[in-house]
Amino acid sequence: MQRYIQYMYSYPHKTAYRPLEGISVKDYLRSLVGTRDNGLYFHIPFCEGKCGYCNLFSVTGQSENRMADYLNAMERQARQYSDLWKSSAEGVPPVFSDFTVGGGTPLLLSPKQLVRMFELAGQYFAFAKDLFTVVETSPNQTTREKLQIVKQFGTSRVSIGVQSFQEEELRTLHRCHTAARAKQALAWIKEAEFPCVNLDLIYGIPGQTPASLEESIKQALEFVPDEIFAYPLYVKEGVWLKNKAAIEEIDEELAGQEYELLRDMLREHGYRQDSMRRFVKKKVKKQDAWKECGFGNTVSIGCGGRSYIKDLHFCTPYAVQQPSCRSILQKYIENPLDWDFFVGYVLSFEEQRRRYVIKHLFFGAGLHKRAYHERFGAKPQEHFPILSDWIQAGYMRDAGGYLGVTEKGMAFSDALGPMLISEEVRGRMKSWREAR
Helix, strand or coil, X not given: CCCCCCCCCCCCCHHHCEECCCCCHHHHHHCCCCCCCEEEEEEEXXXXXXXXXXXXXXXXCCCHHHHHHHHHHHHHHHXXXXXXXXXXXXXXXXXXXXXXXXXXXXXXXXXXXXXXXXXXXXHHCEEEEEEEEEEEECHHHCCHXXXXXXXXXXXXXXXEEEECCCHHHHHHCCCCCCHHHHHHHHHHHHHHCCCEEEEEEEECCCCCCHHHHHHHHHXXXXXXXXXXXXXXXXXXXXXXXXXXXXXXXXXXXXXXXXXXXXXXXXXXXXXXXXXXXXXXXXXXXXXXXXXXXXXXXXXXXXXXXXXXXXXXXXXXXXXXXXXXXXXXXXXXXXXXXXXXXXXXXXXXXXXXXXXXXXXXXXXXXXXXXHHHHHHHCCCHHHHCCHHHHHHHHCCEEEECCEEEECHHHHHCHHHHHHHHCCHHHHHHHHHHHHCC
């Protein structure tokens, strides 16, 4: 079976989104009044350069003034959302328990702009006392001054994209930093003593060998990160590696060997594997109680971030190529409150079931059978007979009230997950690709 097909970090994918017709985004936002335990996401789409594998919404070559214009637009959007909640009958804004600043590269903002970004979050949104804040960064943009600002605003977790400590591999990935710069950034992060530090690595890089990957892992472990996320290299349509380097797809055999090497090595060094990608230092407390996910509300501010409210997923249009990204960015800056600009997807009951299974099965304890039955009125295998096939094939186990992936199933998560995509979503994704 083909091992690397698609990373299922969310469902459905943005390429399945379409213009929202007959849907009032404002009404969905108003439905959040008085709710708690919501997520807030700020998308900062600016990058120093476009990584060779990146198919996220990001733009390069933007001036400080341009980024200031973007923050102005973010503030107008945040103020509009805040005013909507204040004008409701109850007038009680939603409370956000986690706040993520992603991109792009958020720390590409100047120190002054970084302070302004955090301050506008505090001005327009209500946060829980135990707020968990996550900030993403890259080596070249990580400075002592900016880390002090991030720490000042109570950041709980810093995630840095290193990808490799081998210079040739960094050049292959079209990364802008050097291994030495990554080590300096990590030293400053460690010095700042954040509660949680995550480090990203990539395997399956052309020219990478098990020996070079092992060396990168050793160098990563020198900084004792609390978490390591290890990603297989995907080369999707529109990215630099496909367009310029003519790399078509991952070397399945090599990537599989490197995944197993990485998994075994991190386990030996005291890391617990919570998903195919996530490895957590065992000193970090494992969540004692199983927690449902996939139905929480997330509000995104900025161009490129997506919001999830009840059965509605929405965002500004998705693009990969720079001309399209810049055009979308310009439209957002001119009018961040253009409700007709949003695209999205309203999940049917069937699609909600699919999302629920995908969001639980490949992570942590797995899919809680009783919780699924209580929410959807049937056993998981009754809606998805393929789960029984996976148990027979050794990809899944049925034990302790949970359906979860085995070690074999964990390794094949990126092959199993896509099998749960509905025909409607699959068709929309295909038509989006063909239109590009």
